[in-house]
Amino acid sequence: MVSRSAASGSPQTQRQRAVARIDQNAPINFTFDGRSYRGFAGDTLASALLANNVHLVGRSFKYHRPRGIMAAGSEEPNALIRLGKGAYAEPNLRATQIEIFEGLYAESQNRTPSLKFDIGAINSVLDRFFPAGFYYKTFMWPASMWMRYEHVIRHAAGLGKVADDHNDPDRYEKTHAHCDILVAGGGATGLMAALQAAKSGARVILADEQNEFGGWLLGEADIKIADVPALSWVSDIVTELAAMPNVTLLPRTTVFGYLDHNYLTLNERVTDHLPSRPAHLPRQRLWKIRAQQVIIAQGAHERPLVFAGNDLPGVMLAGAVRTYINRYGVCPGQRAIVVCNNDDAYRTALDLHHAGAYVVVTDLRATATGPLMRAVRNAGIEILHGHAIIAAYGTHRVARVEIAPVDDSVTAITGDIDHRDCDLIAMSGGLSPAVHLHSQARGKLQWDDAKLCFRPSATHEPSFNIGACNGSFDLVAGLKEAVRAGTKAAAATGHKATTLDTPDVQIHKQSWRPLAAWKIPNGHASGRGPKAFVDFQNDVTASDVSLAAREGYQSVEHLKRYTTTGMGTDQGKTSNINALAILADALGNEIPAVGTTTFRMPYTPSNIGAIAGRDIGDLFDPVRLTRMDDWHRAHGATFEHVGQWMRAWYFPQDGETMQQAVNREVKAARTTAGLLDASTLGKIDIRGRDAAEFLNRLYTNAWSKLGIGKCRYGLMLKDDGMVMDDGVTTRIGENHFHMTTTTGGAAGVLDWMEEWLQTEWPDLEVYLTSVTEQWAVATLSGPNAGKILQDAGIDFDLSPAEFPFMSMKEGHIGGLAARIFRISFTGELSYEINVAARHGLALWTRLMAAGKAYGITPYGTEAMHVLRAEKGFIIVGQETDGSVTPHDLGMDWIVSKTKPDFIGKRALARHAMEYDDRKQLVGLLCSDPATVIPEGAHAVLDPNQPLPMKMLGQVTSSYFSPNCGRSIAMAMLKGGHALKGQTVFFPMLDGSVLKAEIVDTAFFDPKGARIDG
């Protein structure tokens, strides 16, 4: 019955027999560490490797000890491999969960240069020097050396490497789902609960991390449910559920996070098991599920026993051995020792025996009786009661054990040591309910002193724990819980169904009370003798835990961080309870008093790609474009991001540099006319009886008397008196205003205004509507602006008498309805022309055509910045940073003295506002007119003072101004207003020092003579 393959790769010498879940007619070739192997459809990488008699699959984290496959599921701590090549490579995957496919490529990790000869294993010889906390103790002093140590340590200790090419080429998706009842875990109890719930008509989602439903039953051979083999019962239920429209079945899906208010996150591995991944399907899909009720049926994890050499390849969990035999038809060894503190492992002994292995049972308990033991004895299997494996030996695989009689509490060796040869140890230290999801959701735990495990007590979210994860290891008891939970959960969501009968289960009766034996003696003092591992993934030994306790790390959370036990990709699924128990023993305390560490998501590692989903590339963040964008692109604009908007930055022509292009644009706006796309400015329509009063409270200046059709500049403060936003607001009608805000501030200002209206002044009758995108805006600026507007077909009189500065008129341009604001951010004659957004491009092209004869020049945001700086106009967020008052900006003129209140008024009267070392806005002229002082440069009064120098403040805006013919800058300097005329210095990184005179901020046309063109 041994399958022999003639093709490439070694024969599957350990494949024992045909089993339903392995298709021996479907051979699959794969590569591990450069060698070809063959497995079958239905295999995991672990089962296929074991079939090929490969046990050594990795090196350990710290000591680089040889490690093998220990488990058969997601709790596997050792068999972490790197799957795939190049950009597709993914490290730290558990071989026990990878379904093999044709051409699979895998490598072992953490070994140099090869798995069998690993230079890092020297750490194991030097183990005396690597106790718990070794790195902390040794490498922290001197602190300056840590960076160097760290590099070496990180290389030597650690897990797999990520792909060299950091662009993950796979597609990942996310989706939301809602259900009445989410069942986490599709083993016997999960299926039963899902069926009970689904019969009521409730919307049910059933998720399981394995590729098929059935849970641990998939690894059993001898169980019957409802008089049929357990897996027939499973497939009948799955078939029934699959046919129900209110049920969603999610195999290969791990519920890895349980958050507030029954929000759960799941990772579905959609195409991981396929040899090629269809482009239209995601590799993995993140499910974000909101459930009314949750039923947790996560099962339990078997615990290892802590004996010397327990980490050798060939030392496996007893339940996993059963799974490899029964599910995969692979017997992982021929000479097996079963070592246990409980009844359950006897079933492994039976299955090993039936698979043809030679078996000895070493039971830590002095006595154990019952049908299981009888069956084992009747099979002729040797049972050694009151015995323990005190040490296991081997190089790359276990080869020999020392067995000795032990006292009742397994603390002392009581007789002679017997040596036995073996190639497999099946160990069982009892079961730990998987309380992870329950605990993530802040459910409480209680210690069960009979079953020796923590199990759920009170739940925090609306949820139920059933079956093994509830500490109900007996299948019949678990199924009863399942029916009860399914019924109650359905009822809680308003659904009802007849209660299903709990099916009969045929299984050997067994006790679920293991013997407390946390650390098996080996005849040596603690810290001496061969290592007995508690946490396999993090190389934490029993003596490490005891040492940490002696050194004062008595809190379990401290223990975890000091020894790293329970960390890593497995988060201590197999190790935590053993570590706790050993800690409790060292402290002379009870286990429940020691408690557990906090359980956090994810339950198993989840790919970050699935969390990002499709929010990558051009879907990473929405890019907002104006209606004139096509024109800008067609005319060679370069762009800059302003919030989510893309704004034209400058329009280089014929190989111009940025500086040349900006100079040209800035010049044109002052000599003829420039055209700016100002569509992104925030615009808010304000209507209502109290609109003017509302503005009075919002802005620092007064608004009641603003005439209809008139515009006014306003400064908005937060209630701490600091400048928040600015803009021009226009009275359209008695109760109707049009506000503009900065581009970046648009959304925030609207929210701010709504907040005050709704929460502080609900008595005001005002409605706000965002019209930012309703209007496309072109700003025409320069001495020829009026003529161009005339030629473009404006239908009203533009003379300053009829249409003065700071007013608005509605009219038409070439038939396009427009609102035109005579406001200026350049100091030139300027019109902000608003048309319905759909006509934005038409307006732009019309103005460009009309301005052609005048040399109209489109300009971008950089020229806009220079033009306003020439006038000394501030930009909120550039000159200001949330700590700047109007006075700091020299803008006292805009703060009303007469209004009883406005936002920020009281704060402006605080004593702290009068400090003379507040940073204040000043202009700067560099001593070298060709030098532009870098923005952000810090000013000092004396460049020769000792370090650290006394900083005065920083340059906020700095440009070359072609209209002034020299560089100009603005800065926020402590007590700046009083420093006018003085010289300040800017020490640069290269050692040079720039020098500048403090001046007024209005660099160009300080009298404002150009405003009417």
Next chain:
Amino acid sequence: MANSSSSRPDFSGQTALAGIASSTSANPDGGTIGLVFGEMAHLGKLNLRGQNGLAKAVKAITGCTFPPKANRFQSAGERHVIWLAPDEYLLLCEAGKEQELQDSLNSMITSSHFAITDVSDSLCALSLRGPSVRAVLAKGCGLDLHPDQFTAGQSAQSLLALSAVTLMAVADDAFILICRTSFAPYVQRWLADAALEYGYQYKA
């Protein structure tokens, strides 16, 4: 360039998605295309604020009754009134009708506390249809979109991936999606991407 008002501009102007061409991706499994979608070009949109007298005026002028409760919309032919907030509604109307309706409403409502604002160019409406429309939306929207939960006539403001949206269920397999015009290209791209596994057709 001397101008005269006789050269009439193109009043239709450009829609939010004017620059995006039609595209199709077949259903990889064969069979029906999962999502057929396109811009409802130039649909008129008025934001309505107010309480007293607003409902009466809207009924009289547009023929639409106000939705009886939150998260609903009410239709009369091509016109829909969508509940947005306790005193806020969105009126969708035939292309080009918005100005006339706005003027009529302004003149009919006597209360001082109301606001009718033209947001036709501020918002973009997309029509979504197909057997996979709910599955596609669920990839980006946290609302429970099960046909028993989000029935025809229901609407909601929520998020679709990184964009704010208003969703209106027109039928089991048909929605109207409204977003800001500057987010429309993102939403269009997102929908096409999310519908890849079901196949899609985007009609410009």
Next chain:
Amino acid sequence: MLIITCPFCGPRDEVEFACGGEAHIARPLADNKISDADFADYLFMRDNPKGLFLERWRHSAGCRRWFNVARDTVSNEIVEIYPMGSLPAKTAAKTTYKTSWRRDTAAEKAATPSRSKAGGSK
């Protein structure tokens, strides 16, 4: 992620909302004569309790309306949701309101006469 029941739109995911911090902070007007230190209680001091907390939320991706929430910061249980401008009705939330240190501040005493109701403020 929380489910927050918007008083207008019904239960929605937390991502649709923005938290506006502590509720029931009465705002003194500029002509309320209080010291800088007292004013600082209004401007700067915010509670961060372990347990029940009265806070303001806004349904930012929905109807954009503000409302008050009484939330337990330990369990994340939402005990009560009540309109802006009103006080909580449930006993525990009421007690939280009444026993807040803020009730005794000069800032609140100065501000309260300018409010029609004690709850009618940020």
